[in-house]
Amino acid sequence: MKPKVYITRKVPAEIVTKIEDYCQVRMWDEADIPVPRAVLEEEIKDVEGLFCLLTENIDRELLGKAEQLKVISNMAVGYNNVDIKAAKEKGITVTNTPGVLTETTADLTFALLMAASRRLIESSDYLRSGNWKTWSPMQLTGQDIYGATLGIIGMGRIGASLAKRARGFDMDILYYNRSRKYDLEEELNLTFTEMDSLLKQSDFICIMTPYTPETKNLIGSRELSLMKNTAILINTARGGIVNEEALFHALKKGEIWAAGLDVFEQEPVSLDHPLLSLPNVVTLPHIGSASIKTRMKMADLAADNLLLVLQNQSPKHVVV
Incomplete structure (x- = not known):
């Protein structure tokens, strides 16, 4: 059975297709509205992979609800939105997307x-x-x-x-x-x-x-x-x-x-x-990496990191 993945924000169709080749994908479909906390708390319960942005607070409380989670793929260089210590304690791999931006x-x-x-x-x-x-x-x-x-x-x-x-x-x-x-x-x-x-x-x-x-x-x-x-x-x-x-x-x-x-x-x-x-x-509204080419590279790298972990391989960029 394909592993389950949740994507916390609407991303380009080609990125979704790339992940769907190996995973069952659910995605929050509002492009400019962050996924509500209650929705994320429910969605994280049975997924093995989480594709997220800096806008999501992946804290200890949320990770406590994750029963199957293996990887958090952050589409960002920074990762201060993720409780790294809590993820490490649960054996969850956290990845990011440096270099491309x-x-x-x-x-x-x-x-x-x-x-x-x-x-x-x-x-x-x-x-x-x-x-x-x-x-x-x-x-x-x-x-x-x-x-x-x-x-x-x-x-x-x-x-x-x-x-x-x-x-x-x-x-x-x-x-x-x-x-x-x-x-x-x-x-x-x-x-x-x-x-x-x-x-x-x-x-x-x-x-x-x-x-x-x-x-x-x-x-x-x-x-x-x-x-x-x-x-x-x-x-x-x-x-x-x-x-x-x-x-x-x-x-x-x-x-x-x-x-x-x-x-x-x-x-x-x-x-x-x-x-x-x-x-x-x-x-400015946090647009440092906001060129079309760069954001596509970030999304693609985040997808690669996610898939590599779910395939029991080393991701390209690992935080913990």
């Missing part, structure tokens, strides 16, 4: 940097609202990118790809990481520095580190106070890495110049969130 996320990060520094969204809104009556010397002026200093916190795959893009803008690149990357320092002309020094020197600070207990609120009031008042903070990693209340006050008081955010601590973000009220914040 590196370049796309680096593209988006640099685009967000440019949009925040040159006030692109604000300028577009200014024109569309009918406020553009004339040209004036300092109207909607922003910060230069070419030749500026970029500080990257977290020099993983995406951080390195971002640095390659920054080289084309002749930027000086500082980075902070738990361990030094000597090969990348030589290849990309990077300078390793402690985080406080990076914050003080950089014109742009890009957060590229994973979300862990150690990085929760990594950027708070103290760190923001170290930055230049012309500095721009970009976060395309995870929302909880930045203390959002502290960021709001720093932006409101002019302690830093602007921010570009693709992620929030609670997603979807509420429309009354204070950061959304500020003109010097560019906000």
